Amino acid sequence: MVRAAFDGGPGATPIEVTLTNLDKVLYPETGTTKGEVIAYYTAIAPAILPHLAGRPVTRKRWPDGVAEASFFEKNLPGHAPAWLARQVIEHSDRRVTYPLVESEAGMAWIGQQAALEVHVPQWRFAGHRPGPATRIVFDLDPGPGAGLPECAAVALAVKEIVEGAGMRVYPVTSGSKGIHLYVPLDRVLGPGGASTVAKQLATDLEKLHPDLVTATMAKEVRRGKVLLDWSQNNPAKTTISPYSLRGRAHPDVAAPRTWAEIADTASLRHLRFDEVLARWRDDGDLLAGLDPPFAVGAAPHDSDALAKYRSMRDPARTPEPVPAAPPTAGSGDRFVVQEHHARRLHWDVRLERDGVLASWAVPKGPPTSPSQNRLAVRTEDHPLEYLDFHGVIPRGEYGGGEMTIWDRGTYETEKWRDDEVIVRFHGDTLTGRYALIRTRADQWLMHLMRDQPPEAIPPPRVAAASAKDTLSGEEPASAARGRPAEGTGGQRHRDAPFPRDLAPMLATPGEVSGLDPGQWCFETKWDGFRVLATLDGDDLVLRSRSGADVTGRYPRFAAAAAELSGHRVVLDGEMVVFDDRGVPDISLLQADPARAEFVAFDLLYLDGTSLVRKRFADRRRVLEALGATAPSLLVPPPLADNGADAVRLSAERGLEGVLAKRLDSVYLPGKRGQSWLKHRNWxxxxxxxxxxxxxxxxxxxxxxxxxxxxxxxxxxxxxxxxxxxxxxxxxxxxxxxxxxxxxxxxxxxxxxxxxxxxxxxxxxxxxxxxxxxxxxxxxxxxxxxxxxx
CATH class of the missing domain: 2.40.50.140 (Nucleic acid-binding proteins)
Incomplete structure (x- = not known):
């Protein structure tokens, strides 16, 4: 037995999960162990959780492996950990408590239960009741004599009809026999509406392709055909979640696919868990547009808005207030900010609203200047008694650590929407107009607003020139003219805080040959290991895409870093090993990482200047200037002046492909955008x-x-x-x-x-x-x- 700590969710303290029998084989034919299942589910958590968010989770468990008996489990057992969020549904014949799986720790618990399959309905909770469907699903189930190629043909026919109606459809190979198709809904359908729409499409397609499609469940009519099963849109039905394992002979997964893969029926097959994990790490979530953001803890305030808060705390083990009664309205204008020394220091900003405290965790604290934007993570609503709470939450409990009151007072509401809140604080420390703006899911930004129009920020070319001048220690007059007066509370644009938690921007697969060369830059797509390099004086750190510290793996970068000594720099690039022809070869990198050299292709921060929001053309210009001062820093030139030549040259030279970047694009940390496009060569x-x-x-x-x-x-x-x-x-x-x-x-x-x-x-x-x-x-x-x- 081991106890391992896993991410407990945004703003939450890591949660310890007890893991047992990690060497137990759950898939005998492949030797896949329980430990490997848990490792997969925790690694794929960022991809699967958006598709579980707000949905009751039914588990199908194989305690003794897939060769033995399995069973479905809906009700959360009494011994389930207290930190698991839960919701109760009153069925006609019983009351069932379902878990809500919202974190990496929750996925570890799923794996520990040998719950190989995770099933969810097509609806999400609205408050504490089942809400409307957010998507339609079609289950393409091949009958005797049919298989994946026939399912793919039907999937393409469904795609044509759905897209003809102006909607999008996402394919998933089920990991069992067939294909699932998901259609996101941009409007609320009435009770049973999703089933009605799905059944009508299935019936129409059966008429168009009677030799291939059936909408009838009876087995005797399914030979050689594909059942277009519409019934899983019934609110009482569930479907295997995307990214879930399957309890079959091999550890295959319900895997999101591209339509190009579906069309290539000769190569189409089900994918194993290791393949799915590698695909997601490289290409992101192919279903990113399927499920709308769902803010954890942001359910509508109904008669028991504190149910989630209570489900995460045991009043016998924490000094926090855990009121038994539903919340009642107070004055509605109070706030508190608590400094929370949990595993990661952060500040909790809580605003009284509808009888509870709407809460955000702000890792770096509320901004003190209009030039700052601070990440704020929406957390569960808290009781009004938290306005006065301070003390020590025991270690091992949710949010364990010391909590003190940093500021409190009253506030006025200017705007309160699901995606934007504007208030004016009247506290001892926190004063003025602040905006909280949701960027995605439970991720928000906290911003100190100016009461008058803000001063113009220097355009990208000025900022780039300032960064260049920093290399020689000189300051341009334009920067001096733009500096706020001492004592005004403003902050010089060039004095941005040193970023240590950026994530790499990702590219989207796309066609690059026909792009306008006047608006795009065409670079080599490197065959290596992506890293962000941060150099703060003599402090050098290399981090992978997942944020892991890999500095010790690549010692040769120290030479280039030595030439940059004295600068404070964040570089985006790739560790590569070149073969005898000068072509990057990842097999050489895998065999001997110590040989790897760092290829720099973007510059995100330099000596007090953040370049993240500057144009790529300006970032590139400053990067080339920096490279001229450090000969060991490889800054390769663009591959070609236009996309067609870049594609041709990359193929001729045996390179991995081409990366096209819009010259006017800003850097989007951790996001995949259309301003970076990638073309891969066979x-x-x-x-x-x-x-x-x-x-x-x-x-x-x-x-x-x-x-x-x-x-x-x-x-x-x-x-x-x-x-x-x-x-x-x-x-x-x-x-x-x-x-x-x-x-x-x-x-x-x-x-x-x-x-x-x-x-x-x-x-x-x-x-x-x-x-x-x-x-x-x-x-x-x-x-x-x-x-x-």
Missing amino acids: RTREVIVGGYRRSAARDFASLLVGVPVGDELVYAGRVGTGFSEADLRALGPRLRASQRPTCPFTTELTAVERKDAIWVDPVITGRVRFMRWTETGRLWHPAWLGEKR
Whole structure:
């Protein structure tokens, strides 16, 4: 038994979850353990949680693994941890308490329960009652004689009809047999309205394609056809959640897909959990537009608006006020700000509203200047008794740590909407007009407003010039003229606080060849490991996309950092290892990270100036100036002047692809935008066969291949497609003749990768086509091109 700490949600203290039997095998055919299930669910939490938010979670559990019996569990057991949020539904025959899974810790609890499948309805709670459906789902279930290709054909037909009606549809391979299609609703439908709409579409499609589609549940009419099941839109029904595992022989997942993948029926298959995790890390959530933001704790204030607050606290273990009665209205104009020394220091801003305290956690405290925007995370409503609360919440309890009153007083409301709040504070410390603006889900910004029009912020070119001048220690006159007078409470634009928690901006797949070269810059898409480099004096830190500190993994960056000594810098770039031709090779990076060099392609902060909100063209200009002062800092030039040439050159040089960036675009930390577009090349690679897996239908199911790195053979993945009949006839006998008892790969393989492997002498060399390398050094979607003779 171990106790592991997991993220408890925005603004919350990490939560310890007891984990047991981590080595227990839940998927016997692949050897996948309970520990691997928990690792997947906690890693995929940022992707799955938006699709669970506000929905009652039904779990399907396999305590003894998928080879044994399973059972559905709706009601939350009495021994469930107190920190789990919950909602009660009064069914006709019973009262059921459902969990609301809202955090990484909640997903760890799901995995600990061996709840492999997570099912939810298509509606969310509105206050403490089931609300209207937010989406329609179609379950494409193949009958006998039909399979994924037939489901894909039906999915494309549904897409044509739905998009013709001006709506969007998202495909998900179910991980079981068929495909799920989700349609987000931009309007409220009446009771049963979603089922009615879905049934009508299914019936119409059955008439259009009677040989392929049926809307009838009866099994006798489903042979060779696809059931377009509309019934899961009934409010009483649930559907497997996107990103949920399936309790089948292999650890496949209900996986979001692109429409290009659905159309490629020859290659379409269900995806394993490790593949889905790698896809999400690289491309983000393909269902990002499906479910509208759902602010945790922001349910409408009905007769018991404190139910969530109570569900997260045990009055016997915390000194916090936990009133038993529903809230009653007070004066409605009071506020309190509490300094909260939890695991992460933050300030809780609470405004009295409708008998409760609407609450936001502000990690860096309320802003003191109009030039600041502070992150504010909406949390659960608190009771009015919290206006006077101060004390120590015991360690291990929700929000554990010391809490003191930082300021309190009254406020006036100027505007209060679901996405914007403007108030004027009258406190001892907090005074003036403040705005709270929601950016997404429970993420808000807190901003100190000016009572008069703000002074003009220097345009990007001025800011860029100021940053350049910083390199020589000189200050341009334009910056001096724009400096606020001493004692005014203003802040110089160039004195932005040093950012330590930025996340990389992400690119969206798109066509780059036809983009206007006057508005876009075309760069190399690097085949490496993305990092943000922060240098604050002599303090150097490299962080991965997930925020992990990877400084020790890449020692060569210290040389470039030494040349920047004395500067305060945040750089965006990639760690790469170049092969003998000067082309980045991620297999070399995986084999020896210590050889990696840092390629810088963006500059986010320099010596007191934040460049995040400046144009890319200006950021690029300052980056090139910085690179000229530090020869060890690689700042490659753009790949070409236009998109078509960039695509051609990247393919000719064997590069991963092209990244196109709008010249006037600002940097969007942690977000994926249309102002950065990425084009990937199909790539080819010479590989050496080191093993294979058997197939009941042919000599082998797939080849296990590697790439030579010096005297080592580094495992690169499994190739299962692209073989012609001639390839199969030629390779089968040679594989059988070269079998050996030991693995020829020098790198470590996972238990799943080793399972059912038959090793061979590494004598067969071939070429494969693939899209890219994964972060774990595996070929992504490889196909066999032929043997090298």
